[in-house]
Amino acid sequence: MKMKTFAALISAALLFPAAPPDPARARAKCSGFTQPGDWPNPFIVVAAAGVTVISGSHERREMAVEQLASFLKKLPKSAWPCGRVAALQQAGPRGLHDDAPIAGNLRKVKQILKKLAVRMDPWPSA
Numbered sequence: 411m412k413m414k415t416f417a418a419l420i421s422a423a424l425l426f427p428a429a430p431p432d433p434a435r436a437r438a439k440c441s442g443f444t445q446p447g448d449w450p451n452p453f454i455v456v457a458a459a460g461v462t463v464i465s466g467s468h469e470r471r472e473m474a475v476e477q478l479a480s481f482l483k484k485l486p487k488s489a490w491p492c493g494r495v496a497a498l499q500q501a502g503p504r505g506l507h508d509d510a511p512i513a514g515n516l517r518k519v520k521q522i523l524k525k526l527a528v529r530m531d532p533w534p535s536a
Contacts, residue, residue, distance in 0.1 A: 452496040456501060457515070459511075461475055498519065499533040502535045
C-alpha cells in the first residue's frame with residue numbers, strides 16, 4: 411500500500427510541478443537597483459551584432475543571439491539570486507543603421523527569455 415501512495419505522489423509531482431516563485435516577491439527583492447553593476451542577476455545588453463551578458467560576478471560575455479539560450483541554461487542557480495529575471499537593455503550609442511538590427515535582435519531575445527520562462531526587467535539605454 412505504501413508503494414502505491416509513493417507512486418501516486420511521484421506521478422502528481424510530475425503532472426503538477428511546484429508553482430513558480432511569486433513574481434511580486436522577486437520584484438520586491440530586486441527593486442531599488444539603479445546601476446547595472448549592482449544588478450545581481452544576468453544583465454543582457456542587446457546590440458546590432460549580438461548580445462552582451464553580464465553575470466552576477468560582473469563577467470562580460472559577448473555572443474550571438476543564437477547562443478543566449480544555451481548560455482543562460484548553463485548558469486548556476488547562484489547566478490539568479492532574484493529568481494528567474496534578467497535585466498534587458500538596448501545598446502546605447504549606436505550607428506546610423508543599427509536601429510533595425512537591434513530591434514530584430516531584441517525580438518529574438520524576448521522570444522528566448524519567454525521560452526526559458528525568464529521574466530524581463532527592462533532598463534533604459536545607456
